[in-house]
Amino acid sequence: MTSKKVVVIPCSGIGKPIGTVSRETANEVIRLRPDVAETVCLAALTSGDEEAIKKVKNNHVITLDGCAKHCAEKNTQAYGKEPDKSYMILKFAAQNPDKKPEGIVDIGKGGKELVKTISEKIISDIDEIKQNEKNRV
Amino acid sequence: MEENEKKISKVGIVSCSGEDLPEGSISRLATLDVLHHKKPFDTTTICLPLYVAGGEGDRMFAKNHPTITVDGCEKLCAKKATEKYSGKVTHSINVRDFIKSSDDLKNKSSLNEDDKRITAEVADAISIKVDEILKENNK
Numbered sequence: 001m002t003s004k005k006v007v008v009i010p011c012s013g014i015g016k017p018i019g020t021v022s023r024e025t026a027n028e029v030i031r032l033r034p035d036v037a038e039t040v041c042l043a044a045l046t047s048g049d050e051e052a053i054k055k056v057k058n059n060h061v062i063t064l065d066g067c068a069k070h071c072a073e074k075n076t077q078a079y080g081k082e083p084d085k086s087y088m089i090l091k092f093a094a095q096n097p098d099k100k101p102e103g104i105v106d107i108g109k110g111g112k113e114l115v116k117t118i119s120e121k122i123i124s125d126i127d128e129i130k131q132n133e134k135n136r137v
Numbered sequence: 138m139e140e141n142e143k144k145i146s147k148v149g150i151v152s153c154s155g156e157d158l159p160e161g162s163i164s165r166l167a168t169l170d171v172l173h174h175k176k177p178f179d180t181t182t183i184c185l186p187l188y189v190a191g192g193e194g195d196r197m198f199a200k201n202h203p204t205i206t207v208d209g210c211e212k213l214c215a216k217k218a219t220e221k222y223s224g225k226v227t228h229s230i231n232v233r234d235f236i237k238s239s240d241d242l243k244n245k246s247s248l249n250e251d252d253k254r255i256t257a258e259v260a261d262a263i264s265i266k267v268d269e270i271l272k273e274n275n276k
Contacts, residue, residue, distance in 0.1 A: 043214035071186035
């Protein structure tokens with residue numbers, strides 16, 4: 001049986017620094033768990049790209065949304081896939097007021113620290129998902 | 138221009154943001170450069186996935202603004218999603234048309250010198266098109 005990957009889907013919201021935090025977090029998680037974690041272009045999913053839909057349907061999914069519109073989560077659900085975990089980056093930001101992202105292009109030191117904090121949580125989720133998968137075999 | 142004819146004041150720019158490839162970062166950063174620095178008063182944007190997650194107002198974007206889409210690859214997701222959910226785009230740009238065979242694009246997080254040069258070229262191309270569209274629509 002082929003082991004499933006964990007597809008981390010950030011919203012990448014273009015209008016706010018928190019969208020960049022979601023994107024940077026996905027990149028950081030993939031850097032730390034290159035054998036398990038990967039991503040998919042959310043725009044590809046939105047446009048109905050078959051390769052993107054297949055990737056999402058056949059693997060575990062964690063969505064990272066920047067705001068209450070929940071674009072990553074809703075676009076995933078639109079193809080009949082319920083994410084294993086869905087997070088809103090704004091909640092992490094509220095829980096970590098000392099780690100404030102600065103700009104959309106450059107999230108600065110505070111933003112990078114926020115990315116590190118969220119990445120640790122996502123990594124822990126990925127390890128749990130993979131452990132549960134092993135336990136079921 | 139007739140009195141009841143609405144003047145076009147802003148051009149919409151929709152970027153693919155492609156998380157899975159370096160060209161997505163270039164499309165996003167070139168779009169942000171135009172929105173924030175080159176044409177801040179002439180342009181606006183929308184998060185592309187909002188076409189599915191948002192409401193009717195979000196889906197009216199391309200009907201309310203002449204729209205330029207900026208894509209990172211041949212899948213042209215920004216163009217396809219905009220035309221599927223929102224309306225016909227006025228102009229479409231593909232970052233790959235600006236890449237030379239000698240360019241070395243690897244990183245999705247930070248830009249190297251090749252990425253920066255391409256980003257600047259794409260931003261210039263978007264700006265030129267914004268001017269053309271506004272001029273054409275407001276004759």
